[in-house]
Amino acid sequence: MKLFIAEKPSVAKNIADALKVKEKKDGYFDGNGYLITWAFGHLLELYDSKDYDEKMARWKLDNFPFIPSAFQYKVKSNPRNRKQRDAGAAKQLQIIHSLIKRQDVDAIVSACDFDREGQLIGDSIIYNSKTKKQVYRLLLNEWTPKEILRGMENLKPNEEMRPLLHAGLSRQWTDWVIGINLTSVATLKFQKGRGKVLNIGRVLLPTLKVIYDRDSEIEQFEPEDYYKLNANFQTVESHVYQGTYIEEKAKFKEKSQLEVVQKQIDNQPATITDKQVEQKTEYPPFLFNLSNLQGYITNKYKGWTSDKVLKVAQSIYEKKFITYPRTSSTALEESLVEKTAKVLEAVSTDLPYKEEIKFLKNKRIFNNAKVESHSAIIPTYLIPKRLTSDEQIVYTVIKNRFIMQFMPIAKYEETTIKTEVDHVALAGFFQTKGKVQITEGWKKVERIQTKDVLLPAVEVNMKVKILDTELSTHATKPPKKHTERTLLRVMETCGKSYKDEESETSEAIMGTILQGFSIGTAATRADTIKKLKDVGYITTEQKNLTCTALGKRLVESFPIKQLFDLEFTGRLEKSLFDMEKSKISKNEFLNEVYTFTNDAVSTIKGTEAITIRNTSGGESNPATLKDSLGKCPACGSPVIEGVKGFGCSDWKNGCTFVLWKNDKFLATMKKHVTKTMAKTLLTKEVIHIKGLTSKKGNTFDAYLRYQKNPDNDYYSWKMAFNEKELAQKTSKG
Known part of the structure; x- marks a missing residue:
């Protein structure tokens, strides 16, 4: 009889359905010659450092670096109380082990996800039982009945998956060693017993650095003015089109250059000297990873x-x-x-x-x-x-x-017109571009609308006249803040340049992705971004990601600069990828990690004890006071932006004023406090908010004031539909 071990109950049910196993018992299915049980993801976790040595229960610099001679596992902890075992995990592990030991079970099939984490989950459970029975691997890309039955005919000996297991173990041990050692030592050194943990991780920090670098680019950006000269041309049939004056240089930085051209062409005739019509194709974006x-x-x-x-x-x-x-x-x-x-x-x-x-x-x-x-x-x-x-x-x-992928290719026609002014010796000419979609093709699937730019029917050598001209001023724009979309692409390509996702991905970049040279893996990047938010290193404003004051301070002050380096992190991930292919050994990789960790701990210990502070509302770091949004209504100190709200910078001395970003009262009306709203409230005391949503789903506008309650130190909202009514409400308290 074969025993199947799935990663989750839902997958076990899929296997049972495919194998027509109907009877469900406590923790497993039984029938038709099969036993099918399940885990809940990881049932086992690595020991905490204090499990190896009691002295590690207290954080002391002298206790680090700490690297176990052999890693050990225990039943995973209760997420609500780390001091207790997870009762559900302990029970299910006992059920699985009892099934493994049954005399009628002659083979075990690991049916966990086909990746390094799935391999680790299955192997940790199976080999923790000390079984000597034959173990096989079910390798599937989907859980449909046909695919499960096909996979049953192509079971692999689990020994063949040993490189995948080694990569999973190496990833897990690496993150434990770097995380435990550097988080502990950094917190002890730079927090000085304040009880705030500085989370340090091999994937966390380079991802933070990507956002920090983009924020820095934006802060240091100095806009430059440039100028455009447009002209409206009229044909003999009274059709009008617009052209932009261009020369070899990309932008005109001096207004006077175009002012001269504008004067020269005033009331002059012009001629269409060239017309190019090109049919172009648009392929659909690639399938999703x-x-x-x-x-x-x-x-x-x-x-x-x-x-x-x-x-x-x-x-x-x-x-x-x-x-x-x-x-x-x-x-x-x-x-x-x-x-x-x-x-x-x-x-x-x-x-x-x-x-x-x-x-x-x-x-x-x-x-x-x-x-x-x-x-x-x-x-x-x-x-x-x-x-x-x-x-x-x-x-x-x-x-x-x-x-x-299976719809017709979309096609459009692009027309480029060149118009030159008669009787004037100019270095450039006026260019006009038009675009017309001629085959919608794959765009029909999501009703993607392409805006046509229609041009009148004109031919080469046609005479036109200039109706008017416009000389406009423009400014270069800073880079955009990272979103989760752009950050994921940087993580996927380890910072190498790439084309937009909706266009063709270059072969070089695709090669980088497929060779494992990246920050984290497809499975872990989302969790990394979430953790950066949870620990207060980054925050979000709508879709944009930005560093908090804590995140900036960490990047600028933390001495182990290798951990911020995309190349260093990418090389570690590439090594794990190569380990899956048996190109490098587990010991070789781990020795490098242990050497790095020992050196890093030594460096942190020898670094001057600066303070890298973590707060939830505001923080009294002088570097952030320049970002003051206004005066605190309670004590008059500057109010600054924190991770979760806009708080008083004098919080350390007891001021509790804070405007929470996800304020519960505003959330009932589908609004949250933005930086602009906070600034307006602090300076004008009243704010007019548009587009609030009632319980019935109707939208409305209102005036609001954030006012201290007369009976306690808490603040609450007062709302009215005009300022006079609001003034009356607030005067009454």
Whole structure:
């Protein structure tokens, strides 16, 4: 009898359904010659440092560096009380081990996800039981019945997965060693017993540095003025078009240059000297990998984070409706051609443009060279009937991207007109561009509208006249703040330049992604971004990510600069990737990590004891006072922006004033406090807010004041529909 161990209960149910096992018992399915049980993700976790040595229960600089001679595991802790074991995990682990030991079980099949983390989950449970029985691996990209039955016929000996396990163990041990040692020593050295933990991690810090660098670029950016000269031309048929004056240089930085041209061409005739009409093609964007899916949805839908996208996609995957989501590939394996054709047929039923969908095999879709471990994310042949609203969004996006690959290529016509002014010797000419969509193609799938720029029918040598001209002033713009979409792309490519996701990805960048040279993996990047927010290193304003004062201070002051280096982190991730391919050994990698950790601890210990402070509201760091939004209504000190709110900078001396960003009262009306709102309230005491939403869903505008309660130190909102009414309310308290 075979015993299957799945990563989660939902996956165990999928296996049971495929194998027609009906009877469910306490912690497992039994029937038809199979036993099928499950974990809840990780059931075991690494020892805490104090589990190895009692002296580690207290943080002392002299206790570090601390690297165990052999790593050990225990039942994972209760997330609500780290001092206690997780009772559910302990019970399920006992059930699994009892099933492994049953005499009628002659083989064990690990059916956890086919990645290094799934390998680690399965192997840690199985080998912790000390079993000598044969262990196999079920390697699947989806949990549909057909795929499970096919996988049953192609079970692999688990020994073949040893390199994948070594990579999983090395990742886990590396993060433990660097995290425990550097977090502890940095906190002791730079927090001076204030009880605030400085989280240090090999993926956390380089990601923070990416955001810090972009913030710095924006802060240091100095806009430069440049100028444009536009002219409106009229044909003999009274049709009008506009042209922009250009020369070889990209921008005119001196207004006087164009003022001379403007005077010279006043009331002069002109001639169309060239007209080029070019038909161009637009291919659909590539199939989704996880990072691209997260970037697309967080950019398009309000309130989504990359962490949420991953959780929802994982849920749909476990329900059998999409393939494995934690992939870095944007193409499918060539062996999937026949299967993909059947999926296309299943998901395209009843579409209004069904007749335009044609299955084809090409290198954009099927390409082994662009697949690593798992193919791109696509739907399965099973059509969902019940999905949550969030699941429906993610599923539809994946399905649409899949269908786009088999729709006609979109085509448009681009016309470029060159107009030269007669009787005037100019160094440049006026250029006009028009664009007309002639074949909608794959854009129909998501009703993507392309704005046409229509031009009148003109020919070369046609005479036109200048109706008027306009000389306008413009300014160069700073780089945009990072969003989760742009940050994920930097993490995926380890900071190497790339084209926009919606266009063709260069071969060099795709090669970098598929060779494992990245910050984290597709499976871990969302969690990294979430943790950066949770520990207070970054904050969000709408879709934009920015460093907090704490994050900036950490980047500028923390002495281990290697941890901020994308190349260093990318090389570690590349080594883990190579370990999966048996190109480097686990010991070789870990020795390098241990040497780095020992050196880093020594460096931190020898560094001058500066203060890197962590706060939740405001902080009294003088460097942040220049960012004052106004005076605190309670004590008159500057109010500055913190992670969760806009608080008084004199918090250390007891001032409790704070305007919470996610204020509960405003949240009931679907609003949150922005920096601009806080500044207005502090300076004018009253703010007019538009677009508030009532309980019935109606929108309205109102005046608000944030006022101290007469009976205590708390502040609350007063609201009215005009300023006079508000003044009356607030005067009454």
